[in-house]
Amino acid sequence: MSEFFGIILRSLEYGSIYALASLSIILVFRTSFTTNFAQGMIAMFSTYFVATLIHKSGLPLGVAFVLGLIFALLLGFLIDIIVIRRAAKLSPVGKQIITLGVLSIILGLTPNIFGVYDLNMPKFIPQGDMKIAGTSISYNALLNIGLGLLVMLTLYYVLHRTKAGLAIRTTAENAPVARLMGVSTKLVTMFAWGVAGCLSLLAGMMASPFSQVSTTFMNDIQITAFLACLLGGFTTFFGAVAGSYIIAIASNLLQVYLPQGTVWGKPILYILLIGFLFLKPFGLFGKRYVKKV
Amino acid sequence: MADLMKHEATLLDIKNLSIAFGGLKAVDDLSFSINQGEIYGLIGPNGAGKTTVFNCITQFYKPDQGELRFRNKKGDIVSLTSLPTYRVLEQGIVRTFQNVELIRELSILDNVLIGAHIDYEKTTVLDELFNTGRRRREEKKQIEAARRALQFLGIDHYRLFPAGSQPYGIQKKVELARTLMSDPKLIILDEPAAGLDERETVELADEILRIRKEYDTTILLVEHDMQLVMKICDRISAINFGRLLATGTAAEIRADQKVQEAYLGVDA
Amino acid sequence: MKSLLEVKNADVFYGPIHALKGISLDVAEGSVVALLGANGAGKSTTLRAVTGLVRSRSGEIIYDGRRIDRMAEEKIARIGISHVPEGRQIFASLTTLENLMIGAYSVHDKREIDANLERCYGYFPILAERKHQLAQTLSGGEQQMLAIARGLMSSPKLLLLDEPSLGLAPLIVKSIMDIIKTIAKEGVTILIVEQNASQTLKIADYAYVLEVGRIIASGDAATLASDPALVEAYLGGKGKPIT
Amino acid sequence: MDRQLNTFQRIYKNPYLQFLIVGVLFALLPTLRAAGMVKAGTVTVIGTTLIYTIAALGLNILLGYSGLISLGTAGFMGLAAYCSAYFTEQLALPFWQSLILALLIPTVLGVIVGLLSMRFVGIYLGIATLAVGEILSEIFRQWDAFTRGTSGARAKYPKIFGMQLDQTGMYYLIVIITIIVFILVYQLLKGRLGRALNAMRGSEAAAMAMGISVYKYRLIAFGAATLLASLAGVLYVHYIRISYPTIWGLPLSLDFLAIIVIGGLRSIYGTLVGSFVIFAMSELVLKQIPYMENYSLVLKGVLIIIFILFYPYGLAHVVSDLRMRLGRRKTKVHPLAAKEEDIDG
């Protein structure tokens, strides 16, 4: 039983990472109607920035992280202003390809700017753990779970209790009418890209101590995040979060309890996912879009 | 109630049709029937449920209740509700759309040829792939038919232009031409005059009358341009809130108190 | 009377469709002006051109002395024009209250917002009852009320109403018209688009009748009510004047 | 409208002749190579580019004509490559038999995946097919008996009509097959089937009203797309002589998408041009720029963005775009502008 609990508990930490990553995808998708394939690269790029500040400039983690958030915010703004805004009239697929271009540029720049070394990223809390119901868990993992929840609660609060949140939600639901209300949807979209960059950075900061900061360390997380969005439905913010935790937990349970689970667990999870979505094609919480004739 | 389909003259019989969307009754116990060779108008203010009736006939919506019976090309009486959407055409019912559903990037000719989709006899994918003689013959035949339809509507000279780049009036005609390709028994026109100017509307009236004559068909239309409706329709049904207000000739409808109320908001 | 909104020779195209063919109209401050006509006449398009949802290709639109036909939509919203769009277009996934608050987006004074809220609840008490319900659960009439209330939350000088009676039962139409009249009395200038001519003419001071993108008649509401042009525009043929 | 064409125009406007000329031009390459005018690697780069063009053309049928997105193209291409390697090497089947099986198996699977499109639209279909691609990718890595896992599955230059091809022979085969594919795709799509697919994309409602079974044609579109991806996969494995699991991942699928969007939806030549931009430009142009070797990815990204922003309807339409810009601006809407809801993903 404590093993099972342990699996759930650990999955929550990974789930938080996926949730942050998928939230940043949804935030961009809902406000600028762009499926952003470069989100993982944006995370990688800004995490590299933080790691470089720590290693090359010797800044403490906290300071570097704050500078990193500013960097991610500006990076998001920049991408929106330079590229996405001009692409507003493109078809959704055209916008996807634009993000591929962004991906290519970031990936190409990274070794040239930050060097070719994989960098170690310190944890927020370097050491120490505690026991919960017979399972030990590090303080850092608890912090990560907590941070994930905190960010999501904050996002929930901002979305549902503030004027800015109202502007985001109305832009997401019906941008032209939002503009009629005086909402500057351009500004909303720009901030969505910026905030998405920050959420991605946080995901990157949480994920990178597990391995290292390298050009590829966000790839798997990005794909998992997409699947989480699919499971939760692309139309809600909450769905992506729920989808992230479900995938993290289901993935680990399958891998531990299935024979040959660590080899075939992932494909089996994907097949189950597609099967489930075949029954519920717009995800757990998504809404169907009907075109009138 | 007498079964109207027993009369040879009845083409389409709608009985007790009802459909609701999320508790809102869009069509409410509606009945009317159309005779062969008629031009039949369906009118009503915005949101009255006219297009919904069309969508029920063509099986875009499955009605909650009611019967839709149709005397098809072979002369058999079929219940439309038992058919999937794409098989309504082969019974002899073809429609146009409120917002002109053309394929913008395709040429006008190709758009019209889409209307002949089910008429291709025995050409298979393999015929297409290898461009066999059979395919070329069939294609030639259909192109001739399409050009006849386009000539009939006077737009043959535009046939190679992309449909999306043409003025609205032309696009409407293309959609009309497309309906002619399937040798229909009933053509359903959803607001054929919307977006047309006066001259084009006058032309349209003339065309509808000619289509009935030349193609020996029946026409059901929804239209807001009352001048057009009053001019060409043999019979008209007015509906509001999904319910039938009145059926009759143009003069009868215009004089009907309930219709005036619905349209002009005249106090009863 | 000083004119608050002036449209001069506006031409609007939707792709290949020439939707407005040189429309000119004038809305005097404090008045209720109606745009009447059949479906597809261009009434809604006129409103959309005013608030920038569509752009006129030529002509001028002047509000309160400034040209607004090239101004960003959100900016137009902030200078006192409020558009209640056709088909209500409320935000279905937001609550009633949130819909109202987004209407007040351009207002920064908390007291003003509260006052506007009170005023809207005064007009439409049902909205106060339903303030925490999701807007999608409201009935058609309630949604229309919400749309109008949302439009009032920004303390507009000019309110554009697009078919507020669309799809509503006669009794509800009447009550909405009454409230519109009250709103007008309290000093808001109103430009209303309607199919429902007789109800509208009762509350309007002045009206324009449109047919396929052109103004075919205009005049005082009372005069127009007895004009055969109106019946012709709606029902075709030569009808009798309506009462 | 019927302009009189002179003889010259009649010839160069003949699409079949055009395809043949393109084919002959490509076939000249080994000769140019022999004369020392191009580098040896260039032939291989172009051969590979043509292979990718075939797969991308399949995706173009799917997305361009039918409006259905797939992010699993690379997976199907890889599956065919592995099948062909397995059948010719492990089972020692003759090339033709292996070819038929290697085309059939992925295509059947592709049609099954096509069933997903009955339930998913837009981005949902995109991500669902992405998941299918990931599953295939995982199978390539894990199922050693079939794929030889991370060692990579080897294959030989094939023997056809009793003739053992070498690398150059294989290149000629690729050119010939590419041109045949161009011609067949052209024929298939210019008629009834192409119109049906177009109708389905442009307006599902109109398609259904005109008697087109959306169900059937979606499956046909998926079938055709996978068939071409499979053909490309078979050619790949017998040209490069290896199939390696890391090749068939999401980045390649995304590249296919980029090809057809940059080159132009529904355009055969556009697909060819797009394929060159994505696969050959880097090798043949960008990496030749001095001191730019380390920035070729950046340049590629910049070019992708510029192409899409300035030629949103694809490079295939550069000519008509220019004509639009130089006056004759009748409407503000580009004739090729797809409506927003047509294709989304």
Place this chain on the structure above:
Amino acid sequence: MRKLLAALLVLALVVTTMATAVFAEEHAQGVTDTEILVGNTAAVSGAFAGVGVPFNAGIEAYFKMVNEEGGINGRELRFTHMDDEFDPAKGKAMMQTLVEDEEIFAYVGHFGTPVVAATLIDLEEYGIPAVYFATGIGELYNDQAEGAQRALFPVQPIYVTEGEIMVVRAVGSFEAEKIGVIYTNDDAGKDMLRGAEQMAEQLEVTLVSEQVAAGATDVSAAVTAIKNADVDFIIAASIQQTIGTIVKALVAQDVNVDVITTYVNVAPVVAEQIFADIDGKFNVYGNGWISLADEEALANLALLGEWVGEEFALNPYSLAGWTAAHFFAEGVRRVGEEPLTWENFIDKMEEAPIKIPFGGEVDFADGLRAGTTVMNLSKVASAEGWEEVEPLQSVNVILGIEEEIEETDETGDLEDPAETEEG
């Protein structure tokens, strides 16, 4: 005219695809009186730049050093390379350009598993010498190379061999009876697993294996499964990045048996990554095929640092590149005044074992192509680096089947505090 002639010659090469293309000249292609042109393809942009860039820097540094000293037999070594982005098709195309157009004499430092796997056949068909493969895939292993296969000279350990050695270490040095293997789903992990399985069968020990995705963030399931299997030693068969993930997951789940990993991970950056996490709960060992226990190796390391510059001075990949260049140069030196042909070069490479600049040696005699097969053992000693605990030893020596004889220059004295290995 000369150009045309050369083109015709190349044409002959293309058409016949001769196994060995020896020209009617004295020297092979790429060799003039003043220089020898060699090349490779490697990913120097995008995701794999972190490996390709320092690797090539190592090669270039070595050549620069040689050239400054006047080259070899009056010939300077010139190095050309292309960016294949880890794509087999591109790697193949570039190989053709390098061999047929640039006319390089040899491939030095063939790079990247997919590309190497895709081009091995082409290499054999060309018959061009290829020295050093920056990968350890099983295909390279050959104990009786003949004909064109003789032209391939792997130096790094083959992953399969390393897998075997890891089991041998587990049994020989740690008396393990039940070994858990956590392996990545890439070539390195799976090949090492294969080697481990073979050796486990041979030594009759139990082996349980669990897979993780290369570069994964979440490997907790595999660790849970290994923990449940109750093993007494763990082999972490994964290359960089993932090793940290695995070790951290082991710590997180309170697994406290010792871990051994591959030589690829024996680098300061890995020690830095995991030292704080291990926190003395268990030891993390690593194989090594280079040993910095002797003077000469340290001197070579200093030399590398001098020529490659500060950025790559301690980079494992630049060490590898340096080694690759060294092996090639050694072959050329041995050819001496004789005509520098492919045949001669290959013969001389086989003539005697070649020393690795950083310890150990590789013997290519009689068609043996197995890379280095002797390995030492280090453990993570601090956040800064690894510490050698066992010297370079062969499988048989570790198992005590064979006495340790003049295996290397160093004594293998374990009592002495060993040098910190920087590789």
